């Protein structure tokens with residue numbers, strides 16, 4: 001029997017390395033694949049090896065002048081503009097090639113779905129959602145996810161929903177399709193008044209001809225699993241039901257975790273696992289089962305990202321890992337070798353409940369004013385009643 005999901009992975013993707021003490025360290029990807037393998041999640045699964053995306057695919061989303069600047073940057077050294085050579089987006093050796101490989105990864109995943117080879121595909125190195133048409137931003141050089149969506153629009157898909165659960169606003173993807181009624185972008189993130197990139201307010205709802213196609217849920221700092229799911233369920237399922245996408249693309253950043261060093265939401269690994277199970281169900285219910293998952297942020301490299309994304313891969317492959325599962329010795333031994341002082345969790349859980357009280361139309365909790373603002377901004381544009389919790 002073939003696996004229910006295609007998983008794109010190759011160690012060449014570790015070449016996207018911003019160097020030194022940069023928070024986006026590729027070890028998080030290697031540790032994810034090692035943990036998934038050690039737990040048997042990838043047994044019998046053939047990992048698909050990506051190639052660097054060609055220029056014409058990258059230039060679906062990015063200006064050729066910017067792409068040229070990325071290619072020249074390692075030689076030019078400094079002052080190349082386009083957001084390059086900053087602390088967030090340092091210039092590194094083979095920057096273009098490594099970034100094109102990430103685009104190639106998400107593109108390969110997209111092609112697996114478009115060809116009918118599979119309904120679910122994962123590109124955990126992808127999800128670089130901040131990259132803009134003419135500049136790097138927020139650790140992101142090329143917007144692999146936007147390139148993949150653009151390619152899918154040219155290859156048989158007319159309605160695509162993008163769901164971004166990273167702690168940061170998915171601004172680059174929103175921008176790329178802001179005027180495009182074929183793409184519904186939904187981003188749940190920490191309130192932009194308190195976090196990079198400073199966009200993603202409820203009143204950003206889409207450009208002319210695409211009103212209501214950008215949806216933003218700016219959550220208060222310290223939002224926990226309970227409140228996060230209350231907001232998610234008050235906004236997302238109704239919109240997907242109304243839009244009826246042919247495919248769901250999810251950006252699965254895990255910097256929403258309570259221990260993440262760069263942001264201040266308070267989700268758990270159990271919350272992340274529940275997000276993936278929920279997205280899988282929504283894809284089945286509203287998107288013909290088609291689900292393309294990209295990675296994203298996540299800077300607690302040892303304790304959080306590997307566990308959360310192992311749950312992602314397991315969920316995609318219908319090989320649920322029980323939260324109580326102990327971390328395998330071969331994996332913890334490896335982490336001990338590279339980070340001897342790290343204190344590792346014992347199991348695949350943070351022992352948090354993901355139960356929540358559904359939103360009932362009132363404003364009782366801190367997160368409820370966010371829910372109300374987002375629903376009032378976009379629900380009427382989809383024929384939904386923002387104040388009726390049944391919608």
Ligand SMILES: [Zn+2]
Nearest residue numbers: 166168255297
């Ligand atoms: Zn992020």
